[in-house]
Amino acid sequence: MKILWQDKTALALLLLILAGWLLVFWPSLVAMEAVWRGSDTYTHAYAVPFIILWLLTTSQQQLVGRPTADWRLALLLLPLLLLWLVGYAAEVAALSQLAAVLALQLLLISWLGLKLAWQLKFPIFYLIFLLPFGEELHPMLQDITADLTVFFLQLSTIPVFREGLYISTPVGHFEVAVACSGLRFLIASLAIGTLFAHLTFQSFRRQCLFMLALILVSVL
Helix, strand or coil: CHHHHCCHHHHHHHHHHHHHHHHHHHHHHHHHHHHHHHCHHHHHHHHHHHHHHHHHHHHHHHCCCCCCCCCCHHHHHHHHHHHHHHHHHCCCHHHHHHHHHHHHHHHHHHHHCHHHHHHCHHHHHHHHHHCCCCHHHHHHHHHHHHHHHHHHHHHCCCCCEEECCEEEECCEEEECCHHHHCHHHHHHHHHHHHHHHHHHCCCHHHHHHHHHHHHHHHHC
């Protein structure tokens, strides 16, 4: 990674930026890590920093230019800090954590400069998978699970009665619980599938089509 790190002044500046970011957003980062640790749905987030380092390592030969800081973009930190403050004060973890990750992305873009940041747009974007998002999809995914269950039971000519998320058959009564929503598989598929699409397809259109197919297959 010579191209990125051979400038000691730029490296020192990056370390200073990261230290400041950690200092400001530390409470939200600790809360975010607690979610990773407490839920199997988000354990993949521990691998995200290592994936990004690997992407940077494999991209080093293709980079053109050196970090040239452009601090005009850093002005956007003001609304992000306000968003973080609102989320932190209101104890809305999703807001404060989103602001923390977006702030890191913005700081990295500002440090790299637009030209180099564009070449590293995917590793910077991939930081979004640090966020423990998707919990609000549980009810919708549970409904889909219940719909598909009833459909296949009827297709198999098995008598079935459904009331909300509760399903009754001749052999027993069942509930489509939160764990049955498939969110864990969907989130992990998104994280891995996004990386696979980036490494496999050059066309943005093909990447989007692959991700759409992945989402549909993951839900089914």
